[in-house]
Amino acid sequence: MEALFETVRRSGHVGPYEMKCLCKDGSQFWMIQSGCTLEDGTIVMHCVDIGERKRVETELRQAEEKLRAASTAAKLGWYSYDVVSEEIYWSKELRSIVQVGPDEPLNLERLRQLIHPEDRAFIQSHLNKSLRECDEDGYHAEFRIVRSNGEIRWFENRGKVLAIDEEGKLQPRFAVGMLLDITERKAAEQSTRELNKTLEQQAIQRNELRELLQHITRIANEAKTVEMAMRVTLDQITQYNGWLVGHVWRLADDDSGQMQSTGLWHVRKDAALSLQKLGDFQQTRGGLRFASGQGMIGRVLQTNEPQWVEDATLDPLLNRISDVGFRAAIAFPITVDGEIVAVMEFLSDHVLSRNHFFLEILPHIGIQLGHLIARKRLEAIAANIAIAEQQRIGRELHDGIAQQLTGGALIAETLRRSLPEQMKSQFENVKHLSDILKQAHQDVRRLSNGLLxxxxxxxxxxxxxxxxxxxxxxxxxxxxxxxxxxxxxxxxxxxxxxxxxxxxxxxxxxxxxxxxxxxxxxxxxxxxxxxxxxxxxxxxxxxxxxxxxxxxxxxxxxxxxxxxxxxxxxxxxxxxxxxxxxxxxxxxxxxxx
Incomplete structure (x- = not known):
């Protein structure tokens, strides 16, 4: 210490510098010292215990050494982050994995750019939480990084926040951890999920079709509009047996007995990829008409029964369908009191064998849709009758009561003007009566206009x-x-x-x-x-x-x-x-x- 004091006397100040001190009980601790000489010659020394900081630095150095050894053995990358200075260090292995140049500077903004846009908010929240909690068990997260060539890779991040105890409160000082490329594992997990889903679907397939068609029947009975029921039916059936496209035909309005398109189509999302000419096919087919016996739609019209074509390339009457790329086709009638009012068809781009259970259910769906059509027809008739009755009442109000009120108002006005002198006391009453009749006439006119x-x-x-x-x-x-x-x-x-x-x-x-x-x-x-x-x-x-x-x-x-x-x-x-x-x-x- 004498040498220290001598240095202060000679130079006027000393430090700061770190030194390890020995306690009476034999323990050691680190402190940082500095000193200066006052004008009166007094020497002032200042000492601060930095044992906690030294502990954290030692843990950081040991963690970095372990991570460096682990990354070398497992081909993963490690990093450290100084919370105070915001300095970031990446090992050469990590830079190689992420495809960041060895001399490229790193900061928080650069890291944010590397993270996939959909994961940035999550990672920011995860970082804030880890620094706030300083969990002894460390932290863990999985996210995506976009490499410089545009490739997206999945990474697993495991690390720990090293904190300093300041007055009983943990303050984060460093974060150290490692990143492991888990892209292949993620792909395997996804494949496993898809395989499990396929196996589950196969296990319940026997009962699912019946339940689905019962659902379609219920929707058809409860739908508010015919179009809504048709769209639900198209959507549900195209999800089964490989049907790509569904379409609805109806009887033409010209009493020709032919079938024409309703314009209602349902196209599965993958149909456009399988069939390049789908748009042209829809436009062309939408302009066609089918008489009884013509094509598959005409066969349904002729037989009043479902028609199933397993391979359209083998049927000369279905060349227009097969030329586009369709193979299997099915159509069934929608009936009202046994009469066909519409036909629903479905098309697939691959050969489909007959499903007899499916064929048995289809006529029942057609009957239920027909019930809905009949019910809407009755509702239209009732509404038209109500509108006609409203219009009749409106005409009667306009042509009858309104005219009578007009006449009454004129009579009252004439009476008012012709009252003799001795009846002047009734003048205001007659005028009031005239005003009431005029107002009633205006109200009746408004009411009749509303009804007409x-x-x-x-x-x-x-x-x-x-x-x-x-x-x-x-x-x-x-x-x-x-x-x-x-x-x-x-x-x-x-x-x-x-x-x-x-x-x-x-x-x-x-x-x-x-x-x-x-x-x-x-x-x-x-x-x-x-x-x-x-x-x-x-x-x-x-x-x-x-x-x-x-x-x-x-x-x-x-x-x-x-x-x-x-x-x-x-x-x-x-x-x-x-x-x-x-x-x-x-x-x-x-x-x-």
Missing amino acids: PSPIESVDLLPTLHGLAADTVDRFHLKCDVDHHRFDEGFVCNDSVALVIYQIACEAVHNTIKHAQANQIVIELRSMDHFAMTVRDDGVGFTFTGPAHKTSAHGLRIMRYRAESIGGELKIDTAPNQGTSVTLTIPQRNCQS
Whole structure:
């Protein structure tokens, strides 16, 4: 120590430097010392215990030596990360595995660039958690790295955070670990999963087909629209027996008895890869017609039975199918009271042997779909009858009661003007009677106009809805707004569609006025990849089994029919004391065709 003091006296300061000290009990510890001389000659020495830091540095050095030995033996890479300085060191093995040059500088941003974009957020969260917890058991994660040549490789990261105890709280100082390329293991795991899935499917195949077809039958009976049921059936059946494409035919409208395409197709995602001319085939086949006995569709029409062609290349009548690359084909009838109204066909790009169980189930599916078609026909007839009755009442109101009220108002006005002087006391009563008759005439005219809606052009849709809202405010003193800030006025170009939109809005507003006890109605219009209109109120709502529902059920059926008539869908959201929302959605193609 004398030598130390002498150095301070001579130079005015000393250190800082590290030294190992010996305690009285024989133990050793590390400290860092520094000193200086004050103006009055006093020597001040400052000592700090750095034993914890030395311990961590020793652990880091030992860990690096172990990782270096392990990486050499196992051909994996190791790394270290200084949390304070953010310095990163990668072994030459790790740089080689990841394909990072030996002299390329590394920092946190460069590491982020190497990690696959989909894994970056996960790794950042994993790093923050590991540094925060300083778990004695270390950390572990699996993620992807994108090499410089674009190749994506999977890596397993195992390591440990070395921390310093500062006042009873662990502070991370270094992180050391190793990366192991596990790409082949990941591929093997994926292959194993796929193999297990295949084995499981094979084990349940005997029962699965029956259960699936029962599901299709139930959906066909419960579907809101014929198109929805057809699409579900196409989707489900194409998932079995290798069918790539499904298609629906229907009887032509010209009473020729021929079958023509409905335009309803279902194409599996892998079909385009297997069949290069699929698009041309769909366009060409969609323009064909089949009479009884012509082609496979004509055979179904002739026999009223399913037809299965195992290999189309062996059937001269199916050259158009086989030329595209299809091999197997099946078609079955959809019937109403035994009469064929449609045919559903499925095509495959490879030979398929007959499945007799499948053939037995198909006619039952056709019957169930036929029941749905018949039910929708009856609903259309009922809705048309209701509309016709509304129009009849509207005409009677317009031509009868409205005219009588007009006459009554004229008589009252004439009476008022001809009252003698001695009856002037009745002047105001007669004037009041005249005003009542005029107002009643206006109300009847509005009611008849509502029952006899005039055709509207699509460009007038928004102004007409604003008129509906204004009329609701004037007549019923009920707040009614039109929210169209997310609606493009040019989105709906079809006048018939615009009329149905307006009719459904009128019916929904009328139901609210009649049943909802609401304080406000909002008619919201939206145009995205489809058109949507929501008529929302803050009324009492209803349940689908209560008296309010029974009262408005007829109106809801008419709205659903109108929505389906233009290829749309109607959805009702309601609950007691939570208001009601009626949402109409229409595909874009229907709005603009």
